[in-house]
Amino acid sequence: SIADTHFLFISKSGGTAETLSQALLLLSAIETVNGAEAIARQCHAIVEPGTSALRQLSERYHIPVLDHDPGVGGRFSVLSCVGLLPAAVGGLDIASIRKGAAKALDQAQSILRSIREGKDFAQLARQFSKDSGSAAQGGDLGFFGRDAMVKAFADAVFALKAGELSEPVVSEFGVHIIKLTEIRVAKLKAFERVRGDIELQLKQETAQKRFAELAESFSNTVYEQSDSLEPAALKISRPVIALKSLRADGRLQTAAGEPGEKAAIHPRVLAAVFSDESIRLRRNSDAIEVAPGVMVSARLRSYEPPKSPPLEAVRTAVAEAWKDQAAMARARTEGERWIETLRKQLVELDAAKPSDPAILKNPLLGTLFQGFSDPIVVSRGQPTVLDQDSLRAVFKLGFDAKQRVSGVTVADQGFRVLVLESVLPHDEAQIKSAVPVVREQLASLEGRLLSDQYLKYLRAKSDVKTFPARIAPAANKP
DSSP: OGGGOOEEEEOSSSOOHHHHHHHHHHHHHHHHHHOGGGHHHHEEEEEOSSOOHHHHHHHHTTOOEEEOOTTOOGGGGGGSHHHHHHHHHTTOOHHHHHHHHHHHHHHHHHHHHHHHTTOOHHHHHHHHOOOHHHHTTTTOOOSOOGGGSOHHHHHHHTTOOTTOBOOOEEETTEEEOOBOOOOOOOOOOOHHHHHHHHHHHHHHHHHHHHHHHHHHHHHHHHHHTTTOSHHHHHHHTOOOOOOSSBOTTSEEEOTTSOEEEEOSOOHHHHHHHTSHHHHHHOOOOOOEEEETTEEEOOOOSOOOOOOOOOHHHHHHHHHHHHHHHHHHHHHHHHHHHHHHHHHHHHHHHHHHSTTOTTGGGOGGGGGGGTTOOOOOOOOTTSOOSSOHHHHHHHTTOOSSTTTSEEEEEETTTEEEEEEOOOOOOOOHHHHHHHHHHHHHHHHHHHHHHHHHHHHHHHHHHSOOOOOGGGSOOGGGOO
């Protein structure tokens, strides 16, 4: 209960919207139950030194604050007060946690000694590295610039000379042993040679910035003018598309009342349209990103509860649905059997040549890949022929024999088997150009989340009751 619970507010920057909004709600609840003077007894905060919203809030209510070391980030925060204090409260042995971290450093020192004694760096990288991408290449990261790596890693690399080994380097991604094999001095290319690349990058940056602006305007408009999609459509110069007789299963109902062809509508949009809130209030859904660079909002204009039709009217559709269901089940069974066979083969081959990137070209696997499509390149930030579920499954694959192949059920298509052939280097210029756009999108999302949480906070403090069941849908209002 609020009366006898202690609260710990943690935000490294001190400006995290979720933490601040939840803190405001809890402070109000504590003040209501135990009085304002109880806040300092029941609350603590952890935040970096310096001015921030969380520190100011803590000072206002005299909440004790523990400083978080700004130099400790990422997963290593668990070894600071951010992770150790909650662990101690939960009854965990924090001394053992720190010993575990020390053990990782000891292992790194042991590997470093082995390399200095003459053991092969690449072989040890394949054996011990947790980075599935570079481990398969013997730890080879290729050539890169300083900005391509996190600061701790980059500083260590650029302090080395060709042929030198680093001491263990701790970054937010783990403990690293670095061997610098070659240095290439960056050369300026003639302007005419890079003119096309510059123009393309500027166009991409302009397009991404414009998309971020349109996405924010679209998201705000469908939320603020929730009784119509027309204002949002006008702002982005796009038409409103109407689907008549759409069913909750995503099919269009025929004039005879039978389920017809499947509508071109994303499952997340369909779920939003037929949610209880959408049916009751007839409001626009939130802006939903259904693919990179594609956002959709939808609403119900009218709704008729589903009726149970006579058997004769749906007999054909039910029979087809049963056939489809049986075919999907069979496809999944056969696909999973094929995956298991391939994994066994890969384990045997991998034992002979660990994490060999060319292992899929082994003649022993030739018959297994008959009927497969040619390899395709997929990226999180670019449109792809794969659906979102398949794309998520692809990015869970790794070079370990058992992780290299997976499968996913694709609605109305069957069971898709996914095999990782290789991982290509990322386009640094494209990633850098996308950073400002992503920041703007996150800032917009954070602002909206904070606004929603603040509204909840105000409602919690106000003596107002709402009765959703009594609110008439927009279509039924006089």
